[in-house]
Amino acid sequence: MSNIAGKAYAMNVLTPMSPWRTWIQNALFTVARVFPHQLSGLLGLKLIHFARWVIIRRNQWPDPAGRGPQAIDNDYMLFLSNFNGTWDQYIDAFADGIPQGLDLFWYASTKYPHSIPISTFKSYITANQIQTNYYYNATPGAAQRDIKxxxxxxxxxxxxxxxxxxxxxxxxxxxxxxxxxxxxxxxxSPGYAPIASLATQNADVARKEFIRALVAKREAKHA
Structure with a gap:
């Protein structure tokens, strides 16, 4: 999976915002900077390398082909983060640590369902996540705690x-x-990297059990 490099996972989430609500999101970011206690739960999560929210307006997208401004209806917010552990562990820790902070940062995003209940929040992140095509990590064998x-x-x-x-x-x-x-x-010892996907792990276990049962059936047939 390109999102993973050793023990680290790269997450990119791009969510649309109605242009008339962008100023509200800017104001909420200002509030978070003035009152940083809103992020106290985030700063205490040792599995996070960093997390960043960036507002991209309709007229700020690059134009490498030189075709002129694109007709885009929405502004967007780009969320970037690197963390150790699995996707589910990260989302769960985020929702438990700063549920009000998440609602603050995604307040203006279209169809944002709030961080609680967690199931709808996970579905929202999944729907808007952009897969990482290339992910470089200078210390893939070490987590944040290992480096410290x-x-x-x-x-x-x-x-x-x-x-x-x-x-x-x-x-x-x-x-x-x-x-x-x-x-x-x-x-x-820093140990091994965690399993990135429990679904993948479960599939591997099921595959081994299937092969074991198939071999046993064939051996019994030829016995």
């Missing part, structure tokens, strides 16, 4: 290297043990 853990280890090692030349053996041993204790939760 690696940076903590790096800082501690650099600090130990600085102390090594100026400390005696006992002082350095104490500093080493102290650093090791601080890094206890940062030294684990």
């Amino acid at each position: 853990a690696a940076l903590r280890v790096r800082e501690e090692l650099l600090d130990l290297a600085r102390q090594h030349g100026t400390s005696d053996q006992a002082a350095f041993a104490a500093a080493y043990k102290s650093a090791l204790a601080r890094l206890a939760n940062s030294l684990a």
Whole structure:
């Protein structure tokens, strides 16, 4: 799947907005910037690399072919995000973490059903999601937490290297043990990437069971 690179998933959602409602969405974005507590639930989600909402007006679309302005009826809002985990995990975490924030950011989008109930919100995202044709990830084997853990280890090692030349053996041993204790939760293996699609996993399991049953049937027939 082109949306996936290692442990990361790229999401792009393009939703139409009536031009007369675009100013409302701009005003709501301003409110979110002035009162950032609306995003406190989002900032606490460690699986998210970043999330961004961009308003694209009818006259702002590129014209690479030089054909002039296109006849577009709607403005659009483009949502971009990178995250670790599965699609369902991400949507569930978003809806649980900032349900009011989601309603704020998609308020002006056409036929937006609100984030609760979650089933209609997922259907809305699915209907408007654009698949990623090419997705580059500089650290495909590492999640956001893995990278932060690696940076903590790096800082501690650099600090130990600085102390090594100026400390005696006992002082350095104490500093080493102290650093090791601080890094206890940062030294684990990053592990494997999560399964991107539970439907795919279930299909693989069903296929294996079918093949196993088919082989057993043939063996019983020739026994």
